Amino acid sequence: MKNVILELTRIVQNVALVESLTEQVTVIVNSISEVIDADVCSLYRLKANQSMQLVASHGLQCSSDLTIPAGKGLVGLVAKTRHPINIANAHKHPDYFYAPQAHEEQLKGFCGVPLVRAGEVTGVLVVQSHRAKVLGKEKEAFLVTLASQLALLLTNLPNQQKPTTTNLRVAGVKGAPGLAIGTVRFVTMAALKNVPDAPCDNIEESIDEWRDLLTRVKMDISAEQQALSGELAANVSSIFDAYQMLLSDPSLNEKVEMEIRAGHWLPGALKIAIHFFSELFRAMDDPYLKARHEDILQLGDKLFHAWSGHEKGVEALSINEPVVLVGSQVSISQIASIPLEKLAGIVCFEGSSLSHTAVVANALGVPAVMGVGNVKELNNGEQAIVDGNEGAVILKASDAIVREYQTFIGQQRQVASQLTELRDKPAQTTDGQRIRLLTNTGLLADITPGLKNGAEGIGLYRTELTFMVSDSFPSEQEQIEAYQRVFEAYGDKPIYMRTLDIGGDKQLPYFPIENEENPALGWRGIRFSLDNVQLLMTQVRAMLRAAEGAENLHIMLPMVSAIEQLDSFRALLTDACQQLRGEGHQVIQPKVGMMVEVPAAISQLPLWKDRIDFVSIGSNDLSQYLLATDRNNAHVAGLFDHLHPAVLHEVKRTVDAARDCQLPLSLCGEMGSDPAAVVLLIGMGVRTLSMSAAKLPHIKSLIRGISCQQAEQLLAEAMTMTSSRQIRQWVNSAIAG
Numbered sequence: 001m002k003n004v005i006l007e008l009t010r011i012v013q014n015v016a017l018v019e020s021l022t023e024q025v026t027v028i029v030n031s032i033s034e035v036i037d038a039d040v041c042s043l044y045r046l047k048a049n050q051s052m053q054l055v056a057s058h059g060l061q062c063s064s065d066l067t068i069p070a071g072k073g074l075v076g077l078v079a080k081t082r083h084p085i086n087i088a089n090a091h092k093h094p095d096y097f098y099a100p101q102a103h104e105e106q107l108k109g110f111c112g113v114p115l116v117r118a119g120e121v122t123g124v125l126v127v128q129s130h131r132a133k134v135l136g137k138e139k140e141a142f143l144v145t146l147a148s149q150l151a152l153l154l155t156n157l158p159n160q161q162k163p164t165t166t167n168l169r170v171a172g173v174k175g176a177p178g179l180a181i182g183t184v185r186f187v188t189m190a191a192l193k194n195v196p197d198a199p200c201d202n203i204e205e206s207i208d209e210w211r212d213l214l215t216r217v218k219m220d221i222s223a224e225q226q227a228l229s230g231e232l233a234a235n236v237s238s239i240f241d242a243y244q245m246l247l248s249d250p251s252l253n254e255k256v257e258m259e260i261r262a263g264h265w266l267p268g269a270l271k272i273a274i275h276f277f278s279e280l281f282r283a284m285d286d287p288y289l290k291a292r293h294e295d296i297l298q299l300g301d302k303l304f305h306a307w308s309g310h311e312k313g314v315e316a317l318s319i320n321e322p323v324v325l326v327g328s329q330v331s332i333s334q335i336a337s338i339p340l341e342k343l344a345g346i347v348c349f350e351g352s353s354l355s356h357t358a359v360v361a362n363a364l365g366v367p368a369v370m371g372v373g374n375v376k377e378l379n380n381g382e383q384a385i386v387d388g389n390e391g392a393v394i395l396k397a398s399d400a401i402v403r404e405y406q407t408f409i410g411q412q413r414q415v416a417s418q419l420t421e422l423r424d425k426p427a428q429t430t431d432g433q434r435i436r437l438l439t440n441t442g443l444l445a446d447i448t449p450g451l452k453n454g455a456e457g458i459g460l461y462r463t464e465l466t467f468m469v470s471d472s473f474p475s476e477q478e479q480i481e482a483y484q485r486v487f488e489a490y491g492d493k494p495i496y497m498r499t500l501d502i503g504g505d506k507q508l509p510y511f512p513i514e515n516e517e518n519p520a521l522g523w524r525g526i527r528f529s530l531d532n533v534q535l536l537m538t539q540v541r542a543m544l545r546a547a548e549g550a551e552n553l554h555i556m557l558p559m560v561s562a563i564e565q566l567d568s569f570r571a572l573l574t575d576a577c578q579q580l581r582g583e584g585h586q587v588i589q590p591k592v593g594m595m596v597e598v599p600a601a602i603s604q605l606p607l608w609k610d611r612i613d614f615v616s617i618g619s620n621d622l623s624q625y626l627l628a629t630d631r632n633n634a635h636v637a638g639l640f641d642h643l644h645p646a647v648l649h650e651v652k653r654t655v656d657a658a659r660d661c662q663l664p665l666s667l668c669g670e671m672g673s674d675p676a677a678v679v680l681l682i683g684m685g686v687r688t689l690s691m692s693a694a695k696l697p698h699i700k701s702l703i704r705g706i707s708c709q710q711a712e713q714l715l716a717e718a719m720t721m722t723s724s725r726q727i728r729q730w731v732n733s734a735i736a737g
């Protein structure tokens with residue numbers, strides 16, 4: 001056998017040439033038989049009933065579907081022992097199972113290796129030969145190596161179940177919660193990505209045409225924005241603003257002009273520019289920013305439509321029944337073109353839960369499911385049930401299922417109206433303790449939903465976004481404008497602005513931090529900012545100027561791990577205030593605090609207390625560092641839990657230390673929106689929580705249903721427990737009953 005790595009690379013390359021997963025597994029079994037010179041190579045998948053289903057084979061001539069019953073045969077034995085079986089005379093083995101439809105009488109040599117994913121066997125890869133021989137050690141090792149790659153592919157392989165005629169459930173990703181039943185209405189757009197390139201006839205004319213187009217589309221977007229009324233306008237406005245911002249961004253303008261000057265006709269130049277910017281976002285690690293590439297693609301399609309003269313999402317059909325909008329991507333204009341009371345749900349073939357379509361659907365309270373793939377059973381005019389709670393769509397539902405969902409929907413409406421009534425009610429426990437609920441924001445589309453859901457201020461403003469949507473470090477003036485929008489929206493409510501927190505999983509396209517072996521432990525947060533003090537000075541000046549005359553600015557430092565960082569920042573802040581006062585600005589010295597994210601900070605709080613005015617627990621990073629578990633790594637996702645007893649103990653230690661030092665404390669990680677965690681935090685004495693806007697009403701409703709005394713009792717019990725699962729079950733069952 002030739003070089004294993006080379007062979008593996010070759011197989012991977014061949015696989016990449018075919019698109020469907022079914023074709024990919026066929027390429028794999030064919031390639032394996034060729035590389036190791038086997039007569040037969042087959043791939044079996046473990047089904048829910050523990051039987052093994054043949055999904056691809058080179059060499060087996062099956063007259064019908066081949067499924068080996070649960071625990072039977074050598075294939076079953078490989079799965080059971082989780083160990084390769086490599087023997088010369090399979091037919092003499094006591095576990096040999098003869099499947100007549102496989103016509104394998106002649107096969108003697110057998111080598112089977114298990115496919116394992118996340119600790120569970122998912123299938124078996126088998127090679128067989130006519131000759132009675134044991135497969136060579138090198139070849140067996142090759143199969144084992146390949147099997148670890150194959151396991152992933154197998155998980156994603158579509159189920160080859162017989163098509164169901166009723167209650168077809170299509171799984172996607174949760175976009176926006178809720179349930180809805182409606183009639184499918186497809187929305188299509190000729191995508192810019194399909195436009196062919198062509199030479200430009202007249203460069204100057206094309207550039208004029210481009211500038212014209214930009215002005216026209218900006219006006220269209222303003223008109224659409226204005227046409228939206230009431231609640232819809234307030235929620236979606238910031239997304240339209242984001243489009244306007246992209247359109248006004250000189251880099252887009254310049255890139256299109258540059259491509260026209262390079263000889264491309266306008267649609268071709270636009271296609272190149274849109275591709276360039278959307279890829280910049282797609283390459284980002286931060287999932288929110290990654291999802292922004294779709295907005296850029298949608299904007300590209302919008303520009304192209306306007307250029308080709310037929311912009312309109314949903315045809316102006318008379319809409320008398322609830323509609324489920326379905327498309328590859330459903331644009332904001334398409335959503336806006338349906339009367340809100342008729343918009344039952346949204347289903348997108350592409351996209352993630354962080355797509356703007358999902359953000360808008362959340363803001364509007366319209367259930368949405370994203371990323372369902374190309375579902376051929378979705379037909380225009382047919383009924384669909386959108387289950388945004390589970391991230392699924394049910395097609396061809398039977399009457400009984402429709403009735404069931406109608407009942408759920410009725411119950412859901414009742415709960416929703418109760419939650420809306422809570423908006424202006426205080427978050428107060430049954431024994432009268434007020435809990436301050438703030439919102440996390442920093443994302444363009446996120447500013448207003450917090451207010452709408454009754455946030456009492458911003459507990460975490462992530463400034464990174466202003467930096468990430470730019471193509472170079474934003475100037476002081478650009479930052480002032482971005483921050484001013486926040487002060488305008490929130491008036492004199494408290495605003496906690498965090499200084500730039502890049503590095504780790506948040507990268508700037510124009511300042512990549514590379515070659516770090518452990519980015520999460522590397523040049524990030526306040527470490528990066530203090531080393532790039534010119535950027536920090538500009539940012540602090542911008543914050544102070546945006547808040548000129550206001551007393552509600554709080555500056556929060558991320559990733560603090562040493563007292564010197566606090567001292568350096570204080571010195572810089574004093575300098576910034578002096579500079580600005582010297583320039584005639586009315587600067588009010590803001591309060592300065594730090595996030596408790598690095599575990600080292602916990603024991604040091606009493607020693608640092610004179611340097612800070614408040615602390616905020618960043619439970620996401622704190623859990624990551626306490627548990628040594630990357631918060632973005634799917635392989636260890638099961639280990640990442642802020643209800644881990646060790647995390648609870650450290651959070652409690654922080655709360656106690658802050659109380660002893662009389663430092664105001666809040667919590668702004670995801671823990672603050674997890675109901676079980678919220679109960680325990682209240683039990684610890686946490687009185688300020690900051691969370692994403694969508695979670696606010698539920699958390700408020702939870703708080704209004706418990707007492708501090710009950711929370712303290714639950715905490716006392718939870719602190720004696722040894723596993724997060726046990727703690728979660730205990731608290732959840734206590735609050736449910």
Ligand code: PEP
Binds near residue numbers: 460462622
């Ligand atoms: C945290 O770490 O808990 C936090 C709120 O910060 P971020 O999620 O932005 O890292």
Ligand code: MG
Binds near residue numbers: 558618621
């Ligand atoms: Mg953090």
